[in-house]
Amino acid sequence: GAAGSAATFTLAGCLGGGGGGSETITIGSDIPYRPFEWETTEGELTGFDVDIAQAVFADELGYEHEFQKTSFDGIIPSLNNGNFRVIMSAMTITEERAEKIDFSDAYFTAYQTVIVLNNSDIAAKEDLKGKTVGVQKGTTGAAAADALKEEFGGDLTIQRYDQVNGAFDALINNQVVAVVNDNTVNAEFVNQSENAKFLEGAGAAEDQGKDAPPYLTLTVEEYGIGFRQDDDDLREEVNGALATIKDNGTYDEIYSKYFSG
Ligand code: ARG
Numbered sequence: 001g002a003a004g005s006a007a008t009f010t011l012a013g014c015l016g017g018g019g020g021g022s023e024t025i026t027i028g029s030d031i032p033y034r035p036f037e038w039e040t041t042e043g044e045l046t047g048f049d050v051d052i053a054q055a056v057f058a059d060e061l062g063y064e065h066e067f068q069k070t071s072f073d074g075i076i077p078s079l080n081n082g083n084f085r086v087i088m089s090a091m092t093i094t095e096e097r098a099e100k101i102d103f104s105d106a107y108f109t110a111y112q113t114v115i116v117l118n119n120s121d122i123a124a125k126e127d128l129k130g131k132t133v134g135v136q137k138g139t140t141g142a143a144a145a146d147a148l149k150e151e152f153g154g155d156l157t158i159q160r161y162d163q164v165n166g167a168f169d170a171l172i173n174n175q176v177v178a179v180v181n182d183n184t185v186n187a188e189f190v191n192q193s194e195n196a197k198f199l200e201g202a203g204a205a206e207d208q209g210k211d212a213p214p215y216l217t218l219t220v221e222e223y224g225i226g227f228r229q230d231d232d233d234l235r236e237e238v239n240g241a242l243a244t245i246k247d248n249g250t251y252d253e254i255y256s257k258y259f260s261g
Contacts, residue, residue: 024064025057025234028084030072033164034188035258036090037067049088051254052107052245056225059250060241071162073138076100079226085234087226090182092140094221102231103224105239107251109210111217112144113183114199115171115190122177124201125216132157134167134176141181144218148180171196182221183213184259 029049032038037047045067057065068084079087079101092110093103114133116122122131129152135142137160149156159176161167168189170176178199179186190196198215205212208220227235245251 024066025086026084027053027057027065027067027086027088028070028075028079029067029087029089030075030163031067031069033072033090033185035184037088048108048254048258049090051257052251053088055245055250055254056238056241060244061237072136073162075138076226080228085228085231086238089226090185090223091226092221093224094140094143097226100229101226102229102235103226104235105242106222106224107242108223110221110223111183111203111205111213112141112180112219112221113186113213113215113217114178114180115186115196116178116199117171117174118195118197120177120197122199125199125218128152128156128178130155131177132159132175133178133180134159134161134170135180136161136164136167139164139181140219140221141179145180148218168193180218183215183217 029037031045035047036049037045039045050067053065053067057063070078070083072089075087075089075091076097078084087101090108090110091097093106097103114125114128122128125148128148133145133148133156135145135158142158142160145156145158149158159167159170161170164181164185167176167179167181171179172193172195186198190198200214201216202212203217204219205217210220225238
């Protein structure tokens with residue numbers, strides 16, 4: 001009857017246009033984390049994650065979406081408390097995090113790396129023993145520094161900053177001798193400051209048979225979009241949309257906008 005048709009029509013509409021319509025997907029993110037999420041001097045939010053969010057949530061799935069600034073350390077409890085619907089924050093998929101939230105399929109490969117000032121006497125990982133390094137609190141960079149400290153029998157001091165720019169400032173001001181952080185974000189800083197460089201050497205990427213970047217890699221990581229563990233339907237929609245944009249060239253277009261190499 002009429003009611004049945006209407007219900008069927010609504011369902012078909014839902015499937016066709018994604019779960020979209022009037023619902024706004026709020027996205028928690030720690031900003032700035034350039035080139036993934038940062039504000040231009042005109043105050044416009046931009047970056048790789050910002051463009052992927054537009055492609056996935058808006059263009060593919062038909063949702064309204066909006067980014068919400070939040071601190072990275074605490075972003076998982078904040079998601080689970082309902083402060084926003086998903087996390088897009090260059091977040092690495094880890095086993096520990098996957099106990100508390102669910103992740104989309106991976107959408108980016110990253111490496112933990114070490115940068116030092118150009119005039120530094122630190123030339124290799126081993127030279128960091130007894131020194132002080134800077135990291136962003138709660139990140140896999142912080143975890144990589146913890147692992148290094150363990151490797152050095154405890155002989156490493158780790159300064160933890162709320163935001164990655166705090167660690168970069170500390171490097172410039174000689175409060176730390178190195179920053180441990182995601183490769184592309186370190187690369188952005190190296191290019192902009194013209195005063196810092198990557199530590200070189202073979203590392204995790206070579207060990208794992210990856211196309212190794214030309215600097216030392218402490219880990220190989222994959223980024224995922226984070227969801228509450230009861231949000232399977234949205235997560236599956238997002239995985240579908242990620243597959244579509246990887247397939248149809250949209251992902252590659254966004255990638256080459258932010259990463260030349
Ligand atoms: N990939 C690293 C991690 O998951 C760092 C992410 C920091 N992201 C940010 N937007 N500040 O721990």
